[in-house]
Amino acid sequence: MREVAVVGVGMTQFGMSEKTQIEMFSEAAMDAITESNIEPRDIQALFLGNGLGDFEEGQMNLAPMCAADIGMSNVPATRFEGACASATVAMRNAYLWVASGFYDIVLVGGTEKAMAMGTPMATRTFAMGSDSRYEGFAGITFPGAFGMAVHLYSKKYGIPLQKLKEQMAMVAVKNHKNGVLNPKAQFRKEITVEKVLSGIVIADPLQLLDCCPFSDGAAALVFASVDKAKELTKKPIYIAGVGQGSAGPLYTQKDFTRIKARETAVKQSYMQAGVGPKDIDVCELHDCFTIAEILATEGLGFFEFGKGSQAVEEGKTSLNGEIPINPSGGLKAKGHPIGATGAAQAYEIVKQLREECGERQVKGAKIGMIDTLGGDLATVCNMIFRR
Amino acid sequence: MREVAVVGVGMTQFGMSEKTQIEMFSEAAMDAITESNIEPRDIQALFLGNGLGDFEEGQMNLAPMCAADIGMSNVPATRFEGACASATVAMRNAYLWVASGFYDIVLVGGTEKAMAMGTPMATRTFAMGSDSRYEGFAGITFPGAFGMAVHLYSKKYGIPLQKLKEQMAMVAVKNHKNGVLNPKAQFRKEITVEKVLSGIVIADPLQLLDCCPFSDGAAALVFASVDKAKELTKKPIYIAGVGQGSAGPLYTQKDFTRIKARETAVKQSYMQAGVGPKDIDVCELHDCFTIAEILATEGLGFFEFGKGSQAVEEGKTSLNGEIPINPSGGLKAKGHPIGATGAAQAYEIVKQLREECGERQVKGAKIGMIDTLGGDLATVCNMIFRR
Numbered sequence: 001m002r003e004v005a006v007v008g009v010g011m012t013q014f015g016m017s018e019k020t021q022i023e024m025f026s027e028a029a030m031d032a033i034t035e036s037n038i039e040p041r042d043i044q045a046l047f048l049g050n051g052l053g054d055f056e057e058g059q060m061n062l063a064p065m066c067a068a069d070i071g072m073s074n075v076p077a078t079r080f081e082g083a084c085a086s087a088t089v090a091m092r093n094a095y096l097w098v099a100s101g102f103y104d105i106v107l108v109g110g111t112e113k114a115m116a117m118g119t120p121m122a123t124r125t126f127a128m129g130s131d132s133r134y135e136g137f138a139g140i141t142f143p144g145a146f147g148m149a150v151h152l153y154s155k156k157y158g159i160p161l162q163k164l165k166e167q168m169a170m171v172a173v174k175n176h177k178n179g180v181l182n183p184k185a186q187f188r189k190e191i192t193v194e195k196v197l198s199g200i201v202i203a204d205p206l207q208l209l210d211c212c213p214f215s216d217g218a219a220a221l222v223f224a225s226v227d228k229a230k231e232l233t234k235k236p237i238y239i240a241g242v243g244q245g246s247a248g249p250l251y252t253q254k255d256f257t258r259i260k261a262r263e264t265a266v267k268q269s270y271m272q273a274g275v276g277p278k279d280i281d282v283c284e285l286h287d288c289f290t291i292a293e294i295l296a297t298e299g300l301g302f303f304e305f306g307k308g309s310q311a312v313e314e315g316k317t318s319l320n321g322e323i324p325i326n327p328s329g330g331l332k333a334k335g336h337p338i339g340a341t342g343a344a345q346a347y348e349i350v351k352q353l354r355e356e357c358g359e360r361q362v363k364g365a366k367i368g369m370i371d372t373l374g375g376d377l378a379t380v381c382n383m384i385f386r387r
Numbered sequence: 388m389r390e391v392a393v394v395g396v397g398m399t400q401f402g403m404s405e406k407t408q409i410e411m412f413s414e415a416a417m418d419a420i421t422e423s424n425i426e427p428r429d430i431q432a433l434f435l436g437n438g439l440g441d442f443e444e445g446q447m448n449l450a451p452m453c454a455a456d457i458g459m460s461n462v463p464a465t466r467f468e469g470a471c472a473s474a475t476v477a478m479r480n481a482y483l484w485v486a487s488g489f490y491d492i493v494l495v496g497g498t499e500k501a502m503a504m505g506t507p508m509a510t511r512t513f514a515m516g517s518d519s520r521y522e523g524f525a526g527i528t529f530p531g532a533f534g535m536a537v538h539l540y541s542k543k544y545g546i547p548l549q550k551l552k553e554q555m556a557m558v559a560v561k562n563h564k565n566g567v568l569n570p571k572a573q574f575r576k577e578i579t580v581e582k583v584l585s586g587i588v589i590a591d592p593l594q595l596l597d598c599c600p601f602s603d604g605a606a607a608l609v610f611a612s613v614d615k616a617k618e619l620t621k622k623p624i625y626i627a628g629v630g631q632g633s634a635g636p637l638y639t640q641k642d643f644t645r646i647k648a649r650e651t652a653v654k655q656s657y658m659q660a661g662v663g664p665k666d667i668d669v670c671e672l673h674d675c676f677t678i679a680e681i682l683a684t685e686g687l688g689f690f691e692f693g694k695g696s697q698a699v700e701e702g703k704t705s706l707n708g709e710i711p712i713n714p715s716g717g718l719k720a721k722g723h724p725i726g727a728t729g730a731a732q733a734y735e736i737v738k739q740l741r742e743e744c745g746e747r748q749v750k751g752a753k754i755g756m757i758d759t760l761g762g763d764l765a766t767v768c769n770m771i772f773r774r
Contacts, residue, residue, distance in 0.1 A: 001487070001488075001489075020520060022520070046633075051447070052441060052447065054439060054441065054442065054515050055441065055442075057519055058515045058519040058523055059515060059518075059519040059523075060438070060439065060468070060470055060513070060515040060516045060762070061468065061469055061470035061515075061516045061761055061762035061765055061766060063469070063633070063766075064469075064633035064634060064635065064648070064762065064765040064766050065518060065635065065636065065765065067633050067635075068633070068634065068635025068636065068639060069635070073633060073634055073635050073639070073647070074632055074633055074634060074647060074648065074651045075632075075633060075651075076479075076631035076632065076633060076652075076768075077633040077766070078467060078469060078476055078480070078631070079467070079468045079469065080465060080466070080467065080468075081447070081448065081466045081467075081468055082448055082450070082451075082465060082466065083447055083448040089465055092463075093465070093480060096483060096484060096487060096489060097483060099487070100388070100483060100486070100487035100489075101388070102388075102483060102487075126447070128441050128445045128446060128447040128448075129447045129448045131446075131452060132444055132445040132446040133407060133409070136445055136446075244463035244465070245461055245462075245463065246433075246450070246451035246454050246455070246460060246461055246462060246463060246464040247451060247455065247460055247461060248451065248452065248454075248455025248456070248460050249452065249455065252455060252460070260460070260461060261451070261461065264461045264462075265463075374448055375447070375448035375451065378448055378451040378452065379448060379450075379451050379464070381463075
C-alpha cells in the first residue's frame, strides 16, 4: 500500500440552495480540481456519497451524472450510500483505490438536497435509515433515538437530566460560536445556554437547538498517490488511517450510549495511523444532536465513558481547548447535507492542517480526524489525516 | 495485487417473494457461506448492491442491516447503487479490497424487491435512473429509451424494422428456452417468435416479450484471497479482470447503439484478464430488453457492430453456439431483481465454470464473463472469471 494525499478541496455554501445536487457537486468539485492544478480529464474515477437523491430530486444513479456534468464522462463513477456517513464511506473506498496502486488521481465527495422537502417531511423520510421492519414501523425517528440516548446516558452515569441538558446546550453554544467564524456555515449566529433550554421540545429531552438542520450542500476532494501529490501541491495532506464499522438495528444493540460501530471503526483508524486519541489535534465529528457529539468524543477515546458531557462544560472541546471539536461549527451550525457531510468534515480538517482557517484555526494542528455516523448507529466511518 | 477467487455462491428463487430484501439476502448469503466452508464470523466485510430499497420497503442504509441479519455485525458493510449495475459495482469494489491485501474473505451480493409495487409503478419509479433534469422530466422510461435504440439500430445498419423485430424475438425465445433449464428462473416456459410478435406494444417497437420482468430476489458470493481460496474449496473460480465505465445522460450520448460506458469498461476487463472476446466461453449479459442483448454482444466484441442481430438468427448465441449468451435465461427469463442482477449473473458464471449447470451446462467452459448495465446506458460494469 502506498501513501495517499488530499491535493485539493472544495465546498459549497451550506444552507438552502437553488442548484440541483448535480450542480452543487460540480461547484464543489471544480473548486477542488482547480486547487489541485489538474483538469477533469486527469481524474480516473469518481466516488460519490449521496443519501436520498431519489426521494429529493427523483435522481437515482447519481454518480455518472455528476461525472458527466464536470466533463469527466466515461470514468468509473460510483455512488455509495451509508445514510449520513455516505461520503466518508465513499472516501474510504477512494483511498483504497489509490493506495492499492490502481488509480493515481481520483475525485471524491458528496452532495445532498435535504432542505427543500422541509424539516418535518425530511425527518420522516430520513427515518428510513433506521430498521424499517420493526423500528421505523413503530415510528422511531432520529430525534427519538437520540432522545432515548440522553435518558440512558443520564441514568447510566448518574448525571441529573437537567445538568446533562445544560451540558448538551453547551455543545450547541460552542458549535454556533465556531460557525460564526466559518463563512460557509448555514448558521452564523451565537446562541446561549438559556436559549437552547427554552426551545421547543423535539423528542424529549431534545429541544430545537439540540438538533442540527437539514441542509443543501456539496463538498469534494481530490486524492492522489504520494508521488503525484508532491508534483501537484506544496501542501499535501496525507490520509494516515481509515476505519469503518457497522451495527444492526437499535433493538439488537445492548447499550447505545456505547456505539459499537464507532468503537470497531476507530480501532482500525488508530491502528493504521499508528496514533491514539492523545495525538489528535483537531476533530470534526458527527454532532447531529448535541448528545451525539458527547457520545462521539467518548467513543473516539478523547474522554472516558461518562465524562464527555463534563469535558464540554470544562471547555476541553472548545477552539482553544485540549481537543478542539467541530471548529467548522459541525453539523449543528455549519449544516448537515446528509450525503455531503463526511466530505465537508474532511474539507475542514484539510484546511485546518494546511492552516488556512483564519479565525477558527486550531493553532499548530498536525493530525486531524473525522468521524461520521450513519443510520441508527448502524454505520460509522472515520479517517485520520496528517500534514 | 494478488489473485482473488470466488469460493461460494448462493441465490434465491427469482420471481415474487414473501420475504423482505434483508431476508432474501440472508437466504442467498447463508448458502454462499455454507458452500464456502466458513462461518459468518470469518467474513471481514460486506459489499451490497441495491437499487431502490428505500422506495420498495422504506429501508435506507441496507448494508449493515443485512450484515447483522446473518450474524456478522460490526464488520464494514457498504451499499453500492449504480441502478441495475449495483451488484456488479459492489463486486468490483469487493474484488479490490481482497486483491489489495486489505481483506482475505468478504461477502458480496445484491438484493431487491422490485415486483411488489407492480410493473407500471416500477417502470415509473426506476425511470429515476435516467437524468431527472431533462429526460425523466420529459417522460422517458427505460422501455422508451430502448425502443428508440431499436429504431436507431434499424436505420443505422439498414436492417428493416420487421426483420429486426423478428431477430429480437429470437433473443427472447432463446432466453426463455434456457430459462426452462434453470430451476431458479422466474419464467420457465418456452415461447415462440410468433408469440413475441403478437404481444402488446410497450414502447414502439418493443412488445411485451421484448422486456424483462421486475423481480424479487437476491444473490451472494464469497470472495477470498488465492491462498484462503485453496484452503476452502477444490473449485475456486478466479476473477481475472474487472472494468467499469460511465456516460452522461442520453442527450449527451452521440450514438446509443454504441454504449460508450461498456466500451470503456470492457477494455479494462480484457486488458486485466489478458484475453479477448474470442477467449470467452460463456457470457451472462444485460438483456433488460431484447435489443439490449444484441447491443451488448457487439459492445463486448463478440460480433461486429451491426451484426449482433444476425448472429442471434444464426444461433451463434445459443447454448451450443459459438458464444453462448445468458444460459441462465438472462434477465428476460430468469428475472431482473435490479440490485441483485449482477450477483446473479456471477452466480451463473461460477456455476458454469464449475460445470454444475446440468442441462444448461456450456460444455468445457473455462473463461466466463458478466456484463451489467445501469441507468440510461450510464453505468456499465463487467467482470471476467476463469477456472
